[in-house]
Amino acid sequence: MRAYRPRSGRLVQQEEPMPEPRPGEVLVRVRAVSLNYRDLLILNGDHFAPGSGALIPVSDAAGEVAAVGEGVTRFGAGDRVINTFHPDWIAGRMPDTAVGYGNGRDGWLAEYRAVPEHALVALPDSLSFEQGATLPCAAVTAWTSLDGVRPGDVVLTLGTGGVSLFAVQLAKARGARVVSTTSSADKAAKLAGLGADTVIDYAAVPDWGQAVLDTTGGRGADRIVEVGGPGTFAQSVVAAGTHHAEIALVGFVGRSGPAVDFMDLFRSGATLRKIWVGSREDTEDLLRWLDVWPIEPVIDGVHSFEDAEAAFRRFESRENFGKVVIAVG
Ligand SMILES: NC(=O)c1ccc[n+]([C@@H]2O[C@H](COP(=O)([O-])OP(=O)(O)OC[C@H]3O[C@@H](n4cnc5c(N)ncnc54)[C@H](OP(=O)(O)O)[C@@H]3O)[C@@H](O)[C@H]2O)c1
Structure with missing residues (x-):
């Protein structure tokens, strides 16, 4: 072989x-x-x-x-x-x-x-x-990152990598409002086609955390699927607002960036949850969901x-x- x-x-x-x-x-x-x-x-x-x-x-x-x-x-x-x-x-x-x-x-x-x-x-x-x-890595990671998201919650996704696209699709299927970032107009249009309600160009708008606050009437995101790590975390904390959001710590595609303002994090009340993809049970739960709620x-x-x-x-x-x-x- x-x-x-x-x-x-x-x-x-x-x-x-x-x-x-x-x-x-x-x-x-x-x-x-x-x-x-x-x-x-x-x-x-x-x-x-x-x-x-x-x-x-x-x-x-x-x-x-x-x-x-x-x-x-x-x-x-x-x-x-x-x-x-x-x-x-x-x-x-x-x-x-x-x-x-x-x-x-x-x-x-x-x-x-x-x-x-x-x-x-x-x-x-x-x-x-x-x-x-x-499915085994990207979709299961998106699934576990969104655990507990309720209809009407604002979910923030970053970029258009594998985890983020599944997060957009699964969050929409759960009835969430999705705010996404990306770095090109072409990908922004495709994200909108997938169901993202608001798309922000993180290259053109470096303080996109504030843009998330603006588009949500000052409230911010309830759940952030944080795939950018050092490159995005400081802005994600801003996007979390001050209402005890949850930041799912997933990745580090943005290899370097500004330091996190501790007082922003403290004021946000955000909970950080480290994601390790998921277990076999998580994978089976996702497959059961996909069987009744097909996502392509x-x-x-x-x-x-x-x-x-x-x-x-x-x-x-x-x-x-x-x-x-x-x-x-
Ligand atoms: N902890 C876990 O369980 C777990 C599981 C899976 C993956 N991960 C990690 O999660 C991250 C994403 O994985 P993936 O496989 O989905 O990656 P991927 O498919 O390689 O994602 C690449 C995309 O990331 C986006 N990106 C790059 N820099 C960015 C920035 N500064 N801000 C926002 N988006 C940025 C770009 O989107 P645009 O082209 O739209 O700008 C790029 O197309 C990786 O760090 C990976 O190691 C962790």
Whole structure:
């Protein structure tokens, strides 16, 4: 079977032995994978936990069960599945031992992978393999970031990355009012098409936190899906107003920025909640929701397995709007 491994920041395709499912494991024929910010960081050696550097990359996949090992009860041959982002986090608190695909263990950019049955969930028939592959990291992160959002709440999303687009779609489906930021008129129009009620150009309006206050009559956002980190956090605190909003601490795509004004944070009364994608239970909850409330994942394009490198470069360009997907087989 064919698999990719990184070498000096590039992807190298090679022939590898077909994995054999051990007791309790499922052999998955991978049909599609999608890319996330972390996959690019790991490949480029920029991730804070880069791993060994020789592991098969990519955390998110969809496929079908090719064979099962002894004792497997949850799946049978032919079942459609996606992986969970944290293979050993079933429910409750995240275990301290969690290690990621691509930096702690082999990931999914391969034709076949054998993984424990507890690390997979069933993919509903309503979703294609390409759509299913977009869900394990970005969609589950958006889902857990929005936990507890009520109809009428104002949800602030930042930029048009994978997490943020799912957050727009899921927040709208929950009846929230969505305020989004982005950096181009073209992406602003696409965000509006997805349902964002207000779009602010963060490049043209550097104090966009105040713009969020202005557009909400001075109240600010109730929930902020904070993916920008050092580049956006100070403005997110302004956007939180003073009414005890919740800031879901997700990411750090804005690598540097101004210091946070402590008194702004203190006055805001905001609660900070760190997000770690989610558990298998969170993933199953999301899939149940999607079965009754279909949301079409936004896909920028589907690249061929042969041209996986081009998919990474498209993703790196930040010109994509939606998930970059690779069809595997
Ligand atoms: N904690 C967790 O559980 C978790 C889970 C998933 C992801 N993450 C993290 O969350 C972040 C987003 O991940 P992703 O996969 O969605 O990323 P992505 O798809 O690579 O997002 C890229 C987008 O980020 C936006 N961006 C860049 N700088 C920005 C800024 N200063 N302000 C606002 N937007 C900015 C840009 O949007 P525009 O082109 O519209 O400007 C860009 O297109 C990453 O840091 C990732 O590591 C964390």
